[in-house]
Every structure is written in C-alpha cells, then in structure tokens.
Amino acid sequence: MSNIGSNADGLTASPSGACCAPLASVSLDPAAAADMAKMFKAMGDPVRLRLLSLIAAHPEGEVCVCDLTDLFDVAPPTISYHLKLLREAGLVDHERRGTWVYYRPMRDRLYRLSALLAAPDLTGIPK
Amino acid sequence: MSNIGSNADGLTASPSGACCAPLASVSLDPAAAADMAKMFKAMGDPVRLRLLSLIAAHPEGEVCVCDLTDLFDVAPPTISYHLKLLREAGLVDHERRGTWVYYRPMRDRLYRLSALLAAPDLTGIPK
DNA sequence: CCTCTATATTGACCTCCATCTAAGTTTGGA
DNA sequence: TCCAAACTTAGATGGAGGTCAATATAGAGG
Numbered sequence A, B: 001m002s003n004i005g006s007n008a009d010g011l012t013a014s015p016s017g018a019c020c021a022p023l024a025s026v027s028l029d030p031a032a033a034a035d036m037a038k039m040f041k042a043m044g045d046p047v048r049l050r051l052l053s054l055i056a057a058h059p060e061g062e063v064c065v066c067d068l069t070d071l072f073d074v075a076p077p078t079i080s081y082h083l084k085l086l087r088e089a090g091l092v093d094h095e096r097r098g099t100w101v102y103y104r105p106m107r108d109r110l111y112r113l114s115a116l117l118a119a120p121d122l123t124g125i126p127k
Numbered sequence C: 001c002c003t004c005t006a007t008a009t010t011g012a013c014c015t016c017c018a019t020c021t022a023a024g025t026t027t028g029g030a
Numbered sequence D: 001t002c003c004a005a006a007c008t009t010a011g012a013t014g015g016a017g018g019t020c021a022a023t024a025t026a027g028a029g030g
Helices: A030-042 A046-057 A065-069 A076-088 A107-118 B030-042 B046-057 B065-071 B076-088 B107-118
Strands: A011-013 A026-028 A092-097 A100-105 B011-013 B026-028 B092-097 B100-105
Touching (some): A026 A030, A026 B046, A030 A076, A030 B046, A046 A065, A046 A076, A046 A100, A046 B026, A046 B030, A065 A076, A076 A092, A107 B107, B026 B030, B046 B065, B046 B076, B046 B100, B065 B100, B076 B092
Antiparallel strands (some): A011 A026, A092 A100, B011 B026, B092 B100
C-alpha cells in the first residue's frame, strides 16, 4: 500500500516494471480484498457452506435454527458459532420470533460474490 | 450422513419432520460442500484473493511469480505457500519455463463457484 | 562445473479456529 | 412463579494456518 493508487470501485492499477511481463493491469485492492476474503472465509468451512446452502434453499426464504441442528454431526453450540460467523460476514440475517430464531440469506451480498467470480479478471465488475 | 440420500448432482433431499417449518428441500450434500468449501477457503485469505485476482486479471492470461512477490508485504516463501494452496484448491495452474514459473487461472472452476452463488438456492445449478 | 537467480520446501513459532461441556438468557406455558 | 425448550455465550483444548529464516532445487550463463 504505497505506490498503488486505488479508487472507489475497490480496484487498483498496479505499477509497471517487472522481470518478464508488462503490468498487472487492474485487480482488487487490499481493502476490497479483505472484505471479500471475509465472506469467502466464512464459506470456507464445510459446515458453514452447508448451513448457508440450507438457508438459501429454503422455500420460505428463512430457516429456523431448530431445523438445522439435527442435520449435522456437531453440537448445537457449534452450529450457533458457525451461524454467528456467517452473520458477521454479512451472508445471513437473523430474527427472533418467540422461542425460535430464523435465518435468512443476504442475497445481494451473495450476488456480489458471484459477480466477482464471473468477471474474467476478478474485479467484481462483470462484462 | 445417514438418512440423507444424495445423487450425482451433488444435491441432497433432506428428511421432513422438524419443529416449525416443513423441510429443507434441496441443498449441497456434505461431499460437494467439502469440495466447494476447499475452494472458498483458498479465497478466504486476503493475500490469496489478491493473488488470484492479479493472476486472473493479467492480459497475457498468465503471470510470472516474479511479478507478484513485490506487490505484497510478505516474504517470497509466504507467496509460494499461498500459491500452493491456490493450486491445491484447483483455482490456478502453473508451468515452469526456464527460470520463471507462470500461473494461470482455472476459469472453469471459478465459473462453477460463480454459478453456485448465482443460484437462488445455492445448489450450484443456476436458473 | 560453478555460480547466480528464481521458486519451492522445511522447521519453528505463534496465533487463530472448530469443537466440546457447562452455564446463561429469553420466551412460552402450566 | 417456576420450569422447560431454544438458542447463545464462556471457557478450555487440540489442531490447523500464516509467517519467517534457512535450506534446497532448478535453470541459465559463464
């Protein structure tokens, strides 16, 4: 973070000069990368990815935690811990209604990640 | 993994019965989740995500390691370590030509992840 | 060959993470 | 008011992960 200028799009133009290739054109700047990485990291655990998938796949658009715990081989506190990480990564939202707690996917954030991966240059800007 | 039947698509039909909602319809099965999670995990580190972005964004379609090391605040062995993880996750490919080593993105795998996130139910099957 | 350069591997270190048990909190009902 | 159910939080622990310095390997060039 010194000779690299960035803009509001979270992109960075790399400096030229190297051993064998011209320049790195445009790519994610460190700040944007950190935010994206947090989301990817949250999905980087099999239990959390399955949790996210189950939440996103639910026809009602939300899932009660009580419906999730039985599907895994880990104890309820562990499920709670993973859901917390998914929340902190901004991938799911939650709401308490009565005794139960319901989780919803945050689709705008998921689409943003999808767009990042769909862009040939991984800049987050498709097309 | 017991009462959950899966098929070749990497999807799982969940059993019914729960406290407050019907059933979890269809979602990633544990095996598919593990494979996907490995890729997401590889992108879950800021250094690795930036590396991947730099590699994917390069106009030549490939990048010399020598062009990458200077862009980060970590020592060369650390860059090498991160590139190895990206390789093992199947996100990049590499080839040695003379003294230098070049890395290329594996776009089919990246598109697959993109499709997973684009699907409203995170099944990996868009539409 | 010998050596220099470019990467990779090894080993050590320390932090972070996934998991559990046990205890706390919130809510609804007897 | 008291208890039980549904989560969540706290504390502990074993293991995985990121980093570096030191060493190894692979080519290119003399």
